[in-house]
Amino acid sequence: MAKVTLGLSTFVRNEIKAVPGLIESVMPHVDSIVVLDTGSADGTWEYLQRMSREYFPSIRAYRLDMPQDEKFHFGNVRTVAAHLNECHYVLMLDADERMTDEGFAIIHDELPKAYARKWYSFAFCRHNWFGSPKEPGEYDKDSYPDWQIRLILNNKEIYWRRAVHEFCVYGESTPMNSILLDAHIEHFHRHFHGTDNSARHEWYVSIATNDKEYRYYEYEAAAPDAREQHVRDLYARYLKRTPTKQEVDTWVASTLSISDIERQIIQSEEYRNAHSREHELPEAPDTDGGAEDTSFYRVHEV
Numbered sequence: 001m002a003k004v005t006l007g008l009s010t011f012v013r014n015e016i017k018a019v020p021g022l023i024e025s026v027m028p029h030v031d032s033i034v035v036l037d038t039g040s041a042d043g044t045w046e047y048l049q050r051m052s053r054e055y056f057p058s059i060r061a062y063r064l065d066m067p068q069d070e071k072f073h074f075g076n077v078r079t080v081a082a083h084l085n086e087c088h089y090v091l092m093l094d095a096d097e098r099m100t101d102e103g104f105a106i107i108h109d110e111l112p113k114a115y116a117r118k119w120y121s122f123a124f125c126r127h128n129w130f131g132s133p134k135e136p137g138e139y140d141k142d143s144y145p146d147w148q149i150r151l152i153l154n155n156k157e158i159y160w161r162r163a164v165h166e167f168c169v170y171g172e173s174t175p176m177n178s179i180l181l182d183a184h185i186e187h188f189h190r191h192f193h194g195t196d197n198s199a200r201h202e203w204y205v206s207i208a209t210n211d212k213e214y215r216y217y218e219y220e221a222a223a224p225d226a227r228e229q230h231v232r233d234l235y236a237r238y239l240k241r242t243p244t245k246q247e248v249d250t251w252v253a254s255t256l257s258i259s260d261i262e263r264q265i266i267q268s269e270e271y272r273n274a275h276s277r278e279h280e281l282p283e284a285p286d287t288d289g290g291a292e293d294t295s296f297y298r299v300h301e302v
Helices: 019-026 044-055 074-083 101-116 189-193 198-210 212-221 224-239 245-253 258-267 269-274
Strands: 006-012 032-037 059-064 089-092 097-099 121-128 148-153 158-161 167-170 179-187 299-301
Touching: 006 019, 006 074, 006 101, 019 032, 019 044, 019 097, 032 044, 032 074, 044 059, 074 089, 074 158, 089 101, 097 101, 101 121, 101 148, 101 179, 148 167, 148 179, 198 212, 198 224
Parallel strands: 006 032, 006 089, 032 059, 121 179
Antiparallel strands: 059 299, 089 148, 097 179, 121 148, 158 167
């Protein structure tokens, strides 16, 4: 049986302190590395260009023209990064995350069996460390196990939904039932980005309130007798003031039903370009790799 290949895909912005360590840590364990830069201005893009020229085609760097504002869509960016990889399976790690050698050994032990059985996705526990990769110290036990779906079959019908706090689905809306692997993602956000997350948090809130799908899930997740207050609190964080009753009613009214959301997404130009299907899919998953049509995102390869 031919080797079942494993690739890493990630997307970054201003991660010059973190991304070299990520690439160095995964290079011995993967067949391909794809990095999608979304607008770095700290030297990250120049570093990625150098690495791509030196190690191409093992490392490929792409530039994505997308402003960092309330219209940024993490789900779509993560999907494009995954689909640019050509390996059988794609591991998704952020710049401030690492996988141990033992974790990679577990993954490679599973891949032949997974590919033969057409297993779609795997999830890992994540340690959120207080320290650095060299001196991790203690991890945040309150957030553990923090399960993350990060290893997927390279299939164009697998993608991430929602603009922020994205989740993995198959087809139009089917959530992924993932196999849990006894391996850990090691997360060092505090080391690389500090403990003051107020600016990032405000950005996430602006994305969430701009994304009707996120609003729907926030609304549905709340207890029926507390939904209005829950929505009011979320909207207040975005407005940085207490919204009026009329503003809340208008905001709730614009929260579409899930079927309307799915129809809106599927009919959008964004969906058609990022998830285009030139022919009917066969019954078995398309696992030959191949990059998506990403013209909507104006992706530029080095």
